[in-house]
Amino acid sequence: MADASEPAPRSDTKGIVDAAGLFARARFRRHLAAPALRPYVEQYWLIDWDLPQPYASHVVPHPSVNVVFQTLPGQEPFAEVAGIGLDLFTQKLEGRGRVCGVKFRPGGFRPFAPEHPVSAWTGRRMLPLEEVFAEVPDGALDAVLTPDDEQARVAALDAFLLAIGPTPDPQADLATALAERIGTDRGIRRVSEFARAEGMTVRTLQRLFSAYVGVGPKWLILRHRIHEALERAETDAEVDWADLAATLGYADQAHLVRDFTTTVGVPPTAYAPH
Incomplete structure (x- = not known):
């Protein structure tokens, strides 16, 4: 067992x-x-x-x-x-x-x-x-x-x-912890606020992510939003896109539709797995 x-x-x-x-x-x-x-x-x-x-x-x-x-x-x-x-x-x-x-x-x-x-x-x-x-x-x-x-x-x-490997690196550990926080905390919506909460400048945070993650913190925030929207589209035929946009931290539904369409290739309302 x-x-x-x-x-x-x-x-x-x-x-x-x-x-x-x-x-x-x-x-x-x-x-x-x-x-x-x-x-x-x-x-x-x-x-x-x-x-x-x-x-x-x-x-x-x-x-x-x-x-x-x-x-x-x-x-x-x-x-x-x-x-x-x-x-x-x-x-x-x-x-x-x-x-x-x-x-x-x-x-x-x-x-x-x-x-x-x-x-x-x-x-x-x-x-x-x-x-x-x-x-x-x-x-x-x-x-x-x-x-x-x-x-x-x-x-x-x-x-x-x-x-x-791996070769121990405290900066890698820090980058992983910060990226994990972005991935799990939907309250993180602005890089400037996140950096300030972590006691870092935006530039320092961006350099850390470039060196150890490979993309910037803003990219992570946006990508996690799209992943969540895509999963909702996969599992819920009656998604309230305006409500989801607000939940994900978008200013309005149009911004979510634009990001989803750019990333996935079709607008969310037209997305239908087959």
């Missing part, structure tokens, strides 16, 4: 466009990292699919760096570092494939790659592991992707990360 005190990975669908459609076509699971890695890693995510017809998945990216190991049809297995995505991410799933990903906490990636600010990777994908990490363990690709047993894949991800 599982220990009731053991934390569990997230179970929400925030960021996933048409989550029901994705889950109907692919096996999507989340796992926690080893305890020593949890201050830095939010979760591992595993996807396997075997599809007779292609399917395009769409994700509104989180403020997280990901390391992704992939086996795709017609390609050699590969691994990449994906910085924080600024735009809607689309991935075509076809044939048979497997992906094993590491989703770092905002602020949690820098201790594994301390040579560069995290903003150096923002908006970039397909970064070879050797370009980002000082040393890459031999055999990591096969160890992660080959096992059919997913616990073996999780163990391989743990071994991969523990071989690389």
